[in-house]
Amino acid sequence: MTFLGFAGNDTLTYIIPHKIKPESGENPSNNKIVVLGDIHGEFESLLAILRYNKIIDEKNKWNFGDGQIVFTGDVFDRGDKVTECLWFIFQLEIQAKKQGGMVHYLLGNHEMMALLFDDRYVVDKYQHAAHYIHFHYSHFFDKHSVLGKWLRSKNTIVRIGEQLFVHGGISPDFLEKKMSIDEVNTGMRYHLNNYTELKDTTLVDLFLYSNSPLWYRGYLSRTPKYDRISLQEVLKTLDFYHANVIIFGHTPVAKVYAFYSFKLIGMDVPIGDPNYIDQGLLIENQKYYRIFAHKEKERLQ
Numbered sequence: 001m002t003f004l005g006f007a008g009n010d011t012l013t014y015i016i017p018h019k020i021k022p023e024s025g026e027n028p029s030n031n032k033i034v035v036l037g038d039i040h041g042e043f044e045s046l047l048a049i050l051r052y053n054k055i056i057d058e059k060n061k062w063n064f065g066d067g068q069i070v071f072t073g074d075v076f077d078r079g080d081k082v083t084e085c086l087w088f089i090f091q092l093e094i095q096a097k098k099q100g101g102m103v104h105y106l107l108g109n110h111e112m113m114a115l116l117f118d119d120r121y122v123v124d125k126y127q128h129a130a131h132y133i134h135f136h137y138s139h140f141f142d143k144h145s146v147l148g149k150w151l152r153s154k155n156t157i158v159r160i161g162e163q164l165f166v167h168g169g170i171s172p173d174f175l176e177k178k179m180s181i182d183e184v185n186t187g188m189r190y191h192l193n194n195y196t197e198l199k200d201t202t203l204v205d206l207f208l209y210s211n212s213p214l215w216y217r218g219y220l221s222r223t224p225k226y227d228r229i230s231l232q233e234v235l236k237t238l239d240f241y242h243a244n245v246i247i248f249g250h251t252p253v254a255k256v257y258a259f260y261s262f263k264l265i266g267m268d269v270p271i272g273d274p275n276y277i278d279q280g281l282l283i284e285n286q287k288y289y290r291i292f293a294h295k296e297k298e299r300l301q
Helices: 043-052 082-098 109-115 124-132 137-141 146-152 181-193 204-208 231-240
Strands: 002-004 013-015 032-036 068-071 102-105 157-160 163-166 245-248 257-259 264-266 279-284 287-292
Touching (some): 013 082, 032 043, 043 082, 043 287, 068 082, 068 157, 082 102, 137 146, 146 181, 157 181, 231 245
Parallel strands (some): 032 068, 068 102, 245 264
Antiparallel strands (some): 032 279, 157 163, 257 264
């Protein structure tokens, strides 16, 4: 099924697949991976960084061959072009597959909030639209909508080669359960899709609250619920998931930042904020680079 864009000057044709199904959370190594942190509805900033680095062309179409992009969650809330970002990423995913590439959109806590009726950070534009048709904002993304089905198919953690990607992080409490990547992804879908009628509630706290991969901040912060994670605990996670680095968003950083001897890389540079420079991460031939919208890449040290 296809439909034509109709908002403003949108001349794109959008494709809706007959079936929307989950992708594997484990993928072979790739020489070209771009990672983008919390987008939060900043559509123009997203396009600018992708265009400058020739990941998309001037018509916003995939131009990255067999490369891969990882969005580390939190496309939702705060900004006022969330739906533009969602439809763009949805279509980019389809285009990438045709060229042998992949787009991985990980769930973040703001995706969870959007699906579970928590609208604290939704901008007025979307609140007004929902109220006008007597909806709650989350109804736009229910199980019967195209975007709702698509979002519910997404993964929580993904490994590409030996690189592990997650929105918040894997807490020591979560790791204790020894869940495989597939078990984590399946478990999160179960909790999100059956939230109001869960038959098994034994893991609700770990999947949906502070120690969840969507909410955990212990890689950079100490909270009343947990201390900042130690390098030894990070190494346990890496060993269990057969990875050599964890790349994550959620907790803001001033720049794409590697620490604990490149075992952790933080991605959540506040995009669209004039106090920070919009940036992402390029992994190329096992080297790490910051990429920008207006200047050349720089190697992470």
